[in-house]
Amino acid sequence: MTEEALEKENKQITKQYKELLKISYRTLSADDKKLIRSAFDVAVDAHKEQRRKSGEAYIFHPIAVAKIVASEIGLDATSIAAALLHDVVEDTSYTLNDIERMFGETVARIVDGLTKIENMPYDGEVSLQAENFRKMLLTLNEDVRVIIIKIADRLHNMQTMDSMPAYKQVKIASETLYIYAPLAHRIGLYNIKTQLEDLGLKYTEPEIYDDILSKIKESKEEQDAYIEAFSKTIRDTLDEEKLNYEIKGRPKSIFSIRRKMLAQTVTFDEVYDKFAVRIIYKSDRENEKFIAWKIYSIVTDHFRPNPIRLRDWISSPKSTGYEALHITVMGPKGRWVEVQIRSERMNEIAEKGFAAHYKYKNKEKDTDDGGLESWLNKLQDTLENSDISAIDFVEEFKLNLYAKEIFIFTPKGDLYSLPKGSTALDFAFHIHTEIGLHTRGTKVNGKLVPLSNELKSGDQVEVITSDKAKPSANWLDYANSARARSKIKSSLKDEKKQIAEEGKVILTRKLKSLKIALDEKTVNQLVVFFKVKTSLDLFYRVGAGIIDNPKLKEFAASRSNALMTFFKNRIRKPANQEEVNRDEITEKYDQLVFGKEEEKLDYKMANCCNPIPGDDVFGFITVNEGIKVHKQNCPNAIQLQSNYSYRIMPAKWIDSTQREFKAELRISGIDKIGLVNGVTKVISSNLNIDMKSVHFDSNDGVFTGKIIVVVKNKGILDNLVQNIKKINGIDKVTRI
Numbered sequence: 001m002t003e004e005a006l007e008k009e010n011k012q013i014t015k016q017y018k019e020l021l022k023i024s025y026r027t028l029s030a031d032d033k034k035l036i037r038s039a040f041d042v043a044v045d046a047h048k049e050q051r052r053k054s055g056e057a058y059i060f061h062p063i064a065v066a067k068i069v070a071s072e073i074g075l076d077a078t079s080i081a082a083a084l085l086h087d088v089v090e091d092t093s094y095t096l097n098d099i100e101r102m103f104g105e106t107v108a109r110i111v112d113g114l115t116k117i118e119n120m121p122y123d124g125e126v127s128l129q130a131e132n133f134r135k136m137l138l139t140l141n142e143d144v145r146v147i148i149i150k151i152a153d154r155l156h157n158m159q160t161m162d163s164m165p166a167y168k169q170v171k172i173a174s175e176t177l178y179i180y181a182p183l184a185h186r187i188g189l190y191n192i193k194t195q196l197e198d199l200g201l202k203y204t205e206p207e208i209y210d211d212i213l214s215k216i217k218e219s220k221e222e223q224d225a226y227i228e229a230f231s232k233t234i235r236d237t238l239d240e241e242k243l244n245y246e247i248k249g250r251p252k253s254i255f256s257i258r259r260k261m262l263a264q265t266v267t268f269d270e271v272y273d274k275f276a277v278r279i280i281y282k283s284d285r286e287n288e289k290f291i292a293w294k295i296y297s298i299v300t301d302h303f304r305p306n307p308i309r310l311r312d313w314i315s316s317p318k319s320t321g322y323e324a325l326h327i328t329v330m331g332p333k334g335r336w337v338e339v340q341i342r343s344e345r346m347n348e349i350a351e352k353g354f355a356a357h358y359k360y361k362n363k364e365k366d367t368d369d370g371g372l373e374s375w376l377n378k379l380q381d382t383l384e385n386s387d388i389s390a391i392d393f394v395e396e397f398k399l400n401l402y403a404k405e406i407f408i409f410t411p412k413g414d415l416y417s418l419p420k421g422s423t424a425l426d427f428a429f430h431i432h433t434e435i436g437l438h439t440r441g442t443k444v445n446g447k448l449v450p451l452s453n454e455l456k457s458g459d460q461v462e463v464i465t466s467d468k469a470k471p472s473a474n475w476l477d478y479a480n481s482a483r484a485r486s487k488i489k490s491s492l493k494d495e496k497k498q499i500a501e502e503g504k505v506i507l508t509r510k511l512k513s514l515k516i517a518l519d520e521k522t523v524n525q526l527v528v529f530f531k532v533k534t535s536l537d538l539f540y541r542v543g544a545g546i547i548d549n550p551k552l553k554e555f556a557a558s559r560s561n562a563l564m565t566f567f568k569n570r571i572r573k574p575a576n577q578e579e580v581n582r583d584e585i586t587e588k589y590d591q592l593v594f595g596k597e598e599e600k601l602d603y604k605m606a607n608c609c610n611p612i613p614g615d616d617v618f619g620f621i622t623v624n625e626g627i628k629v630h631k632q633n634c635p636n637a638i639q640l641q642s643n644y645s646y647r648i649m650p651a652k653w654i655d656s657t658q659r660e661f662k663a664e665l666r667i668s669g670i671d672k673i674g675l676v677n678g679v680t681k682v683i684s685s686n687l688n689i690d691m692k693s694v695h696f697d698s699n700d701g702v703f704t705g706k707i708i709v710v711v712k713n714k715g716i717l718d719n720l721v722q723n724i725k726k727i728n729g730i731d732k733v734t735r736i
Helices: 003-023 030-046 060-073 077-084 096-103 105-118 128-141 144-159 166-187 190-204 206-240 254-263 285-302 344-352 354-364 372-384 390-399 424-431 433-437 482-513 520-529 535-543 549-560 562-571 582-589 637-643 675-684 714-725
Strands: 245-251 275-281 325-330 336-343 405-409 415-419 439-444 447-449 461-465 592-594 603-605 617-621 627-631 648-653 661-670 690-699 702-711 730-735
Touching (some): 003 030, 003 060, 030 060, 030 096, 060 077, 060 144, 060 344, 096 105, 105 144, 144 166, 144 190, 166 190, 190 254, 190 344, 190 637, 206 245, 206 254, 206 275, 206 285, 275 285, 285 325, 285 336, 336 344, 415 424, 424 433, 424 439, 424 461, 424 482, 433 439, 433 482, 482 535, 482 549, 520 535, 520 549, 592 617, 661 714, 675 702, 702 714, 714 730
Parallel strands (some): 275 336, 603 627
Antiparallel strands (some): 245 275, 325 336, 405 415, 439 447, 439 461, 592 648, 661 702, 661 730
């Protein structure tokens, strides 16, 4: 690098550092600035030889992460220093002791937490990434700031992924959508969550992302004009009330528009609430609620509200600390518009999460922590169950992440918030683990209900307990929350262990009478003979009386001729081996190739998404069924690419003209004479399409149809869909 270029880069580094101090959300004391300066100097020195994939100096990355921590999340100087140092111990010659000596125990603990996350040993048994997430969440015990800085680190990595190879982009983006975006949502960092989701979509489904982005840009002018017309109507009344406010439009994120298009099988133009109008008002704490409802009243005087779309998070804030009034009203031109009413304080909490909440808490000596502590405690309960596998752990943790909330009352009138979909049994565990484990029955609004009864917001729930009551296996069908499920599993495991211990004693005694010693070799033989998975299962079955005396005598008799059976099994040919159709295999090999070498391998189509030639696909190496081929936009793709990236194989079609594939189309529209005839005519006039089955239903002027056709590739199918859409009266054509 030339001297001139080096000087230019150093100036840029200094500029970024000055910006970091300027944009800090909190007022920094002289000591704070000193701490940040020291951390900056150490980071510059530590990373001076390093460059990022894009070629720029590595130090730009820690500064960018610190800027996100300072401005978008609003954490303190300690966190800013830890963000600057987050890669120092992992990547350079500095040790953790050096950091502790220079910056103190707190900064060292956070940096240690972030370093642990990066250095996860891979044990080969479980998904590396799932284990990684589990350990990351375990660091929450030490300091929640570890997770928050990790989210900021991930955001900057997502913003600067362009120079990475495509397969890495997909892996990192999938991980982001799978765990980091939900985490940011749960901690209340809505701005960051939105950015992570949009960037995740940008790399997992680039064409869809670009398409929606360009359409949003095209409609921006019209949207601005609409917001102006909407605002004009209510502005005069708001001004008359002498309110200090601003009205602004907020476009829906690309990711949420995509989610809505998929969920409702609609096009971009058919998504009606592509933006929300936000009214942010100035107020002191005493009058906040009063002013929010006053603005609500003014808006609903001018525009008719949708009565079932009122969300009052001012009276009952979300457990993330989020407060606001949301109403959906019928705006100009007959369009539904979501209006969000927030004070400046509420708006900051919505955008910066708990950090802003603490800022106000410190100012006003407010004791409420916005639910952060209770959330951490809930998480702690899940973490305590160490028996759970890493993948189950991540899945169960996710149960609690995106959950919408309901509010439940106890008989005494105490209010609890639970995830939507919680049952009466979930509520029992939510109050206390011991109450959950000894639940005998539940009453909702005074009536006895099953444990599986799903609760609704506002229900009053009474839990009836008994010392003799204990969980049974079917309780897992009644519980939806991660906490309840992990406690039930744990209890069932303990009971199983107890019965297994008794079973081991019984088995030793019974085998002794059959002149067989219970050693490791015998246990292995018993496990194979009784077709159980582990010795624990074996002992449990003996303890529970499932494996009894006659069965053990059968085992003793089988030992004498076990050797003969073993050899017979080894030389026995698999059934139907000769019936394999060699032509079929060869034909199948000609369809897809895998990996960089474009190898021809055997595979199966995944039932969850049923790909056909021409679809964007990838191969997934399963444990028992070889390679399974999934569509890139398969509902399971994000989870597979995130948790098992090492088992993903790139795949592409090389010749999709040799074989025919079945596809199912669902059609809906306005019923009229001759419509069915028109649809079947379009299909039969196309020489390359064979119609296998057709079914139409008509109901009060609306018809729905299901057609199964056989096509050679996706191009022919797409063409057919477009032709059916052109028929007068057809509303939607979707491929199942």
